[in-house]
Amino acid sequence: MAKVTANDLIENFQLELISGEEGIYRPIATSDISRPGIEMAGFFTYYPANRLQLLGRTELSFFEQLSEIDKKERMLKLCTYDTPGIIISRGLEVPAQLVAASEEKGVPILRSPVTTTRLSSRLTNYLESKLAPMTAIHGVLVDIYGIGVLIMGASGVGKSETALDLVRRGHRLVADDSVEIRQEHEDTLIGRSPELIKHLLEIRGLGIINVMTLFGAGAIRPFKRIALVINLELWDQKKAYDRLGLEEDTLKIIDVDVPKLTVPVRPGRNLAVIIEVAAMNFRLKRLGINAAQEFSERLTDVIEEGDRDDYL
Template identity: 75%
Template sequence: MPKVTAHHLMEVFDLELISGEEGIYRPITTSDISRPGMEMAGYFNYYPATRVQLLGKTELTFFAQLNESEKTDRMERLCTYDTPAIIISRGLEIPSQLLVASDKYGVPVMRSKLTTTRLSSTLTNYLENQLAPMTAVHGVLIDIYGIGVLITGSSGVGKSETALDLVRRGHRLVADDSVEIRQEHDGSLVGKSPELIRHLLEIRGLGIINVMTLFGAGAVRLFTPIQLVIHLELWDQKKAYDRLGLDEEIMKVFDTGLPRITVPVRPGRNLAVIVEVAAMNFRLKRMGINAAEEFSERLSSVIEEGDREEI
């Protein structure tokens, strides 16, 4: 099924369907909105037919000055089999030529009471949100001190148990097991939970628990920007883990890179505290405070002083 259709817009923006009912399930594939002013003047060389067409007072006032043959021609060319919808703003009267053309080509014509500028901005924001690239990742998403932390790892490594401990420490659960990630127009990544498992947490041996029911509405969030990835893996004695924090891993989602920290898991390690501190340290790094780099610089200065003394 298409992500967005004219039928969706009717429900979300309370639009009145005037004509072209057979086309209300045409897919809308772009978030760009077109105001066909040049087209009203007869210039269709670069007509973006696949966009939602928005007609306001300016376009319709100009249209009213045309003769009958020009009016029919403009609306015939405005309505194509690729046009997903035409929306009239301000509750304006709809030209009869548009009604005839919309029924002929099955283009839904809808009317809104909103002003043209406001309708254009709200439509664009909605379509950008709905049409943004989306993928699903196996993991847990937690809001820790305002930092969206995606916890990944193999099944059974302790992701959900860590999330439960973090919720008990006052942080907020966004998603468990499956995290839906969409890329915003500015390149940022936003994660949320599938509606079926929203607010639910699966703990092996305990079963499924409802975090909002147990801990209150303050323990959950519907969505959050993802800024840090923490990957949990079973401790490998043969692997050399980063002990200073100077090495930076990157996890690519779409074309956006997220900083990733690998945390080895073994009995006795308090993963919730480690993840919490990792989020706090990430905030400090964004503020320009990097403990690992400061230590490295301090160590280098001590070595240099020692070399001078030997000379």
Template identity: 75%
Template sequence: MAKVTAKNLIDEFKLELLNNEEDVAFRPITTSDISRPGMEMAGFFTYYPAKRIQLLGRTEMSFYDTLSEDEKKDRMVRLCTYDTPGVILSRGLEAPTYLLDAADEVGVPILRSDMKTTRLSSQVTNFLEGQLAPMTAMHGVLVDIYGVGVLITGSSGVGKSETALDLVRRGHRLVADDSVEIRQEHDGVLVGQAPDLIKHLLEIRGLGIINVMTLFGAGSVRNYKRIGLAIHLELWDQKKQYDRLGLDEDTIRIFDTNLPKMTVPVRPGRNLAVIIEVAAMNFRLKRMGINAAEQFTEKLANVIEEGDRDDY
């Protein structure tokens, strides 16, 4: 899991740090959930989610202004704990003195934004979900083909990078080569990207490392892509029975997501780029409810049924 701090929020959303010490901005954030402490402002801290970012908007601060001085101080002291990763004030609201004092006491960063509360909450939540999502790295190539993120896997030297180069030449976009960083941002949603060190680079044996964006233009690459299909390349095995109809549905499990998987045998004379390109188009058709294999099977069953009737 990536490490996220209040400094990342400051840089991403142009927030203003209101504390005297800038070191507090490096306190880690461990959850993407955000709390709007309305009940806490009323004094109910029994189930206070202290490890979440606390977002104070016009509603919370309007109620806060109705409290007595002792209550105001008590609420802010209890709001700022050693576990609290930060407090954000929306709409450019002024930070109460009690809040600043309590925050400096335990090192909680106090941030301010000019955005509306609901919009700020949504954007910060989406950002944290993306940054804190579980991540793993897989050996393979990720290409955007007709809007479908296709993860190409296989043993070293089977031709993954060469196939990706052919796909780029055909107008598709490279996301990552050799190593793909995969995050599960939501249930059933896998997003892949390249490590910064090898972003936009492609390794071709005998040719070396090439920069795809420099050679083919900015339209030939993209920084990240949701993965919809996995295609595994393997050397042709004469003893193995390969699917010839497309009815078998295999999957590969990454985190909690079952990703559709196809196995494509490799041997001289097969144009892998065209096969993978058609596989991506066929995958899109299946998502739209058009399955050629099932339609063929249904027609074949009807022909057989009609033949049996004629025999009688």
């Protein structure tokens, strides 16, 4: 899991640092954001101190009605050694009591001109993306007709060569060799390339080539949602492969089960065309058109009709 700090928020959201500079590198451990309205009223029993705290016009307007003693007490309780930061929205004036408490506890106080609701939404989306569970898988990720296809298989089976053929056919490369995958939502996996090998493709006998330089910017994309996994394996004569397409296998990546197809590799098979058709067929299945199921139903009807004729 990536590490996010208040300093990252300053750089990405152009926030103004008011006080508590020594705490800008405290880790932010959760994407949840708290608006401490009930805490302003003095109820700190369930105060989520490890979250980012967002103060808007409502919270600060109520705060101004408190006595000086209460103001100081509430701000000291709001700033804990676990609090990663407090953000003031709408460019509102920061209370002096909050500045004093932040300096004492080392809690960074940041300010933004953006409205509270919009700022909360932007911060949540950013933190969910950065703090999402992550893994790395050996394979190739290609965007084929809008379907993110993760090509896997043993080393040397032909993944990169197949990806090169797909790029030549107009599809877009996302990552080769190593694919970084984040689970950004409950059932959404986003794959991208590590920065070190971005746009690069390794072809045995040729070496490393730059796909963007050779084929143009339209041949690559920075990230893609993974919808289908295709596993390439050397042809095994003893193994029975699915010939109808009725079997549905999945591969669990982090917490998401992704549909998986196994394609045997043998001389003479055009893997790029097979994977291209697999992506198109997967797209049709999502639209409710399943050729294998239709064939199975036709076959069942023919068998049942033959049985009736025999009976008559």
